[in-house]
Amino acid sequence: xxxxxxxxxxxxxxxxxxxxxxxxxxxxxxxxxxxxxxxxxxxxxxxxxxxxxxxxxxxxxxxxxxxxxxxxxxxxxxxxxxxxxxxxxxxxxxxxxxxxxxxxxxxxxxxxxxxxxxxxxxxxxxxxxxxxxxxxxxxxxxx
Amino acid sequence: xxxxxxxxxxxxxxxxxxxxxxxxxxxxxxxxxxxxxxxxxxxxxxxxxxxxxxxxxxxxxxxxxxxxxxxxxxxxxxxxxxxxxxxxxxxxxxxxxxxxxxxxxxxxxxxxxxxxxxxxxxxxxxxxxxxxxxxxxxxxxxxxxxxxxxxxxxxxxxxxxxxxxxxxxxxxxxxxxxxxxxxxxxxxxxxxxxxxxxxxxxxxxxxxxxxxxxxxxxxxxxxxxxxxxxxxxxxxxxxxxxxxxxxxxxxxxxxxxxxxxxxxxxxxxxxxxxxxxxxx
Numbered sequence: 320x321x322x323x324x325x326x327x328x329x330x331x332x333x334x335x336x337x338x339x340x341x342x343x344x345x346x347x348x349x350x351x352x353x354x355x356x357x358x359x360x361x362x363x364x365x366x367x368x369x370x371x372x373x374x375x376x377x378x379x380x381x382x383x384x385x386x387x388x389x390x391x392x393x394x395x396x397x398x399x400x401x402x403x404x405x406x407x408x409x410x411x412x413x414x415x416x417x418x419x420x421x422x423x424x425x426x427x428x429x430x431x432x433x434x435x436x437x438x439x440x441x442x443x444x445x446x447x448x449x450x451x452x453x454x455x456x457x458x459x460x461x462x
Numbered sequence: 463x464x465x466x467x468x469x470x471x472x473x474x475x476x477x478x479x480x481x482x483x484x485x486x487x488x489x490x491x492x493x494x495x496x497x498x499x500x501x502x503x504x505x506x507x508x509x510x511x512x513x514x515x516x517x518x519x520x521x522x523x524x525x526x527x528x529x530x531x532x533x534x535x536x537x538x539x540x541x542x543x544x545x546x547x548x549x550x551x552x553x554x555x556x557x558x559x560x561x562x563x564x565x566x567x568x569x570x571x572x573x574x575x576x577x578x579x580x581x582x583x584x585x586x587x588x589x590x591x592x593x594x595x596x597x598x599x600x601x602x603x604x605x606x607x608x609x610x611x612x613x614x615x616x617x618x619x620x621x622x623x624x625x626x627x628x629x630x631x632x633x634x635x636x637x638x639x640x641x642x643x644x645x646x647x648x649x650x651x652x653x654x655x656x657x658x659x660x661x662x663x664x665x666x667x668x669x670x671x672x673x674x675x676x677x678x679x680x681x682x683x684x685x686x687x688x689x690x691x692x693x694x695x696x697x698x699x700x701x702x703x704x705x706x707x708x709x710x711x712x713x714x715x716x717x718x719x720x721x722x723x724x725x726x727x728x729x730x731x732x733x734x735x736x737x738x739x740x741x742x
Contacts, residue, residue, distance in 0.1 A: 423536035
């Protein structure tokens with residue numbers, strides 16, 4: 320009997336719309352806490368591809384360690400079905416500066432709307448309950 | 463037995479139906495709000511040009527004022543390729559990556575060459591563009607939906623592989639760098655044993671930073687969790703070469719910072735209620 324209910328529960332849960340937990344996505348991100356140059360004498364042991372990448376970015380110590388949100392991939396729906404669309408900062412300095420690209424449909428959006436869509440979950444009834452940010456692109460601020 | 467089961471079954475169905483209904487009605491209002499929003503933004507705000515249908519935008523692109531280059535272009539869905547379109551549109555909008563792809567020489571008929579052609583077409587386009595040739599060169603079946611993050615990794619790596627004469631970076635200081643050099647970063651992992659003298663270091667090149675989202679309410683919290691030192695003890699003790707299993711501290715940090723950081727939010731986790739993967 321219990322097993323019967325459990326199976327039914329599983330079946331219904333699979334098709335029931337899911338609510339995701341909202342996640343605050345900041346416009347500005349500081350990575351200085353997690354960044355260690357790790358310059359100690361033993362470091363020479365690790366000369367590999369990694370080192371060549373680091374050489375290319377050798378000037379980074381003088382740079383800013385803060386990032387600005389620049390593009391978001393939003394996922395709507397559940398695991399095995401769903402839809403992706405993107406929110407990108409348009410490189411122009413007019414308007415709201417953000418566009419929503421949903422396949423062939425391009426429309427202008429405000430930054431507050433971008434953050435709301437990225438946060439996801441049940442927010443103000445404007446964002447669908449099962450949609451939230453999946454991939455975030457942060458661009459490093461110029462010094 | 464059935465006399466007991468039947469009312470319970472009906473009750474269960476009723477409860478689920480109620481749950482469904484509340485969601486559906488909410489979704490309907492969402493759709494209504496969304497359409498009214500997109501109608502409101504039938505824009506021609508401050509000199510920028512929006513070209514597309516006035517009531518139902520079906521074809522669109524975005525041009526900056528006084529420029530002939532499109533900065534945001536719609537991509538045609540080839541069936542189930544929204545995961546591909548969204549990643550391509552994001553990468554296109556990232557100037558650092560777009561310019562790098564356009565200026566890099568690629569092998570003929572390679573994935574990189576196709577991406578370059580697509581980006582050039584998008585820049586010059588006044589309408590939606592199709593990415594079918596790129597999909598073909600990647601061997602993608604457009605009818606099957608895939609994971610956007612896996613596609614991102616695959617694309618970035620395949621594009622890097624198709625740079626003509628990879629590995630000649632040192633002999634050619636100005637050219638032939640992998641286009642992903644401003645996306646990829648190095649993470650550094652350190653495992654230090656508590657009771658014996660042992661230190662293990664590992665460096666890894668990554669395209670994106672994958673963060674576990676469970677129990678987090680903000681991105682900063684997820685980052686803190688990711689980089690928090692972890693104690694390996696009990697079942698998860700660290701296996702050393704000479705001294706067997708040992709308690710150890712594991713810590714991760716970033717050894718280099720990229721110009722563009724891709725953060726992947728791990729949304730799909732195992733749900734013990736349904737014994738299935740689900741979104742969190």
